[in-house]
Amino acid sequence: MKILSRTYMWVVFALLYAPILVLVIFSFNDGGSLSAYTGFSFRWYGELFRDQVALQSLKNSFFLAASSSLLATVIGTFAALGLDRMRNRYVKGAVNSVTNIPMMNPDIVTGVSMMLLFVALGGMLGLGDVLGKWTMLIAHTTFSLPYVILSVMPRFKQFDKTLREAALDLGCTPAQSFFKVELPAIVPGIVSGLVMAFTLSLDDFVISHFVSSPDFQTLPLYIYNQTAHNVKYSMYALCTLIIATILVLLLAVNFAGSVGDRTKRRREALK
Numbered sequence: 001m002k003i004l005s006r007t008y009m010w011v012v013f014a015l016l017y018a019p020i021l022v023l024v025i026f027s028f029n030d031g032g033s034l035s036a037y038t039g040f041s042f043r044w045y046g047e048l049f050r051d052q053v054a055l056q057s058l059k060n061s062f063f064l065a066a067s068s069s070l071l072a073t074v075i076g077t078f079a080a081l082g083l084d085r086m087r088n089r090y091v092k093g094a095v096n097s098v099t100n101i102p103m104m105n106p107d108i109v110t111g112v113s114m115m116l117l118f119v120a121l122g123g124m125l126g127l128g129d130v131l132g133k134w135t136m137l138i139a140h141t142t143f144s145l146p147y148v149i150l151s152v153m154p155r156f157k158q159f160d161k162t163l164r165e166a167a168l169d170l171g172c173t174p175a176q177s178f179f180k181v182e183l184p185a186i187v188p189g190i191v192s193g194l195v196m197a198f199t200l201s202l203d204d205f206v207i208s209h210f211v212s213s214p215d216f217q218t219l220p221l222y223i224y225n226q227t228a229h230n231v232k233y234s235m236y237a238l239c240t241l242i243i244a245t246i247l248v249l250l251l252a253v254n255f256a257g258s259v260g261d262r263t264k265r266r267r268e269a270l271k
Contacts, residue, residue, distance in 0.1 A: 020243060027236035048234040048241075057222035058238075061202055064133075064218060068140035069197035075141070076148025076197075077190055081178070083149070084156040103146045111210035114139045118211060132213040139211045140204065144197035151193035155186035195249045202242070 027045075031038030048054060079099070086092040102110060115131070118138075122130035159182060167177040205220035212221060219238070226235055 023236055024240045024243065027233075027240040029233075044234045044237040047232070048237045051232075051234060053217075054219075054222060054234070054238060057217050057219045060133075060216060061219040064136055064140055065198045065201040068137055068144055068201045069194050071137075071141045072144035072148050072197045073190060073194045076145050076193055077152050077186075079145070080149045080152040080156055081182075083153065099146050099149055101146075102143050103150075107143075107204075107206035108210075110143060111139075111207040114142070114207065115210040129213070131211055133216040135211045136208055136216065136218070139207050140201040143204075143207060144200055147196045147200060148190075148193035151196060152186055152189040155189035156182075159185050191252075195252060199246055199249055202246075 026037070028040050028042070029037050030041035030043055083092060083095060083099075086095070114135070118130050118135045122128060163181050163185075164177050167181045168174070172180065203220065204218075205224060208218050208221060209224075212218070217225075219242070223235060223238070226232060
């Protein structure tokens with residue numbers, strides 16, 4: 001039984017990671033061929049950094065990911081705070097359910113509904129074609145919010161409420177109690193939500209496709225447009241860099257979570 005389970009596990013890992021490994025290896029192939037490896041080279045990375053359209057798309061993606069993740073983190077953190085303070089469990093359950101809808105919705109439904117909303121609002125306000133950078137920012141912030149709330153909420157639940165009460169008894173206002181006592185304790189959850197929102201925005205294609213305009217193109221949209229022609233080998237280099245970036249971010253999330261858990265255990269030990 002152990003041999004069967006291990007074999008199954010390795011097959012699953014092979015199916016998941018073999019395509020990524022092949023892409024990374026051939027991004028260093030000097031010959032620019034997927035049929036033969038002719039030698040190690042950074043040729044396609046050089047081609048990538050000479051492609052101004054690709055670099056501009058990369059800048060757009062990072063601007064969008066950074067802006068939307070910061071907005072989603074701030075709004076999501078205070079939304080999680082509001083949910084934690086709710087006393088009526090029925091209202092709290094209803095709000096939680098509504099918050100999770102963007103996660104359960106298929107991306108294409110979210111993308112089409114947002115496009116229709118933006119176009120309708122633009123028509124009513126007489127703004128004409130409103131789709132572009134700012135509609136993408138709103139859309140990315142919206143679909144990232146539930147993931148931030150989901151990351152921060154457990155930290156509020158684990159937080160010792162007596163510390164907040166003690167801070168209030170010692171003269172802190174509710175705002176001071178939050179920023180001086182609660183916020184440091186929930187930082188690992190906030191960092192996890194921020195990184196999750198950043199990676200989701202950086203990776204998104206479907207929703208961006210519906211709410212974008214030709215004058216603001218993100219990296220996933222640029223790569224998709226390449227598939228209509230012969231895909232440049234520099235795209236393999238680009239995808240490798242994206243994989244490396246996401247890997248670093250995931251390691252940072254895990255590190256932040258482990259640091260938070262160790263800090264919590266130390267506090268419990270001191271009690």
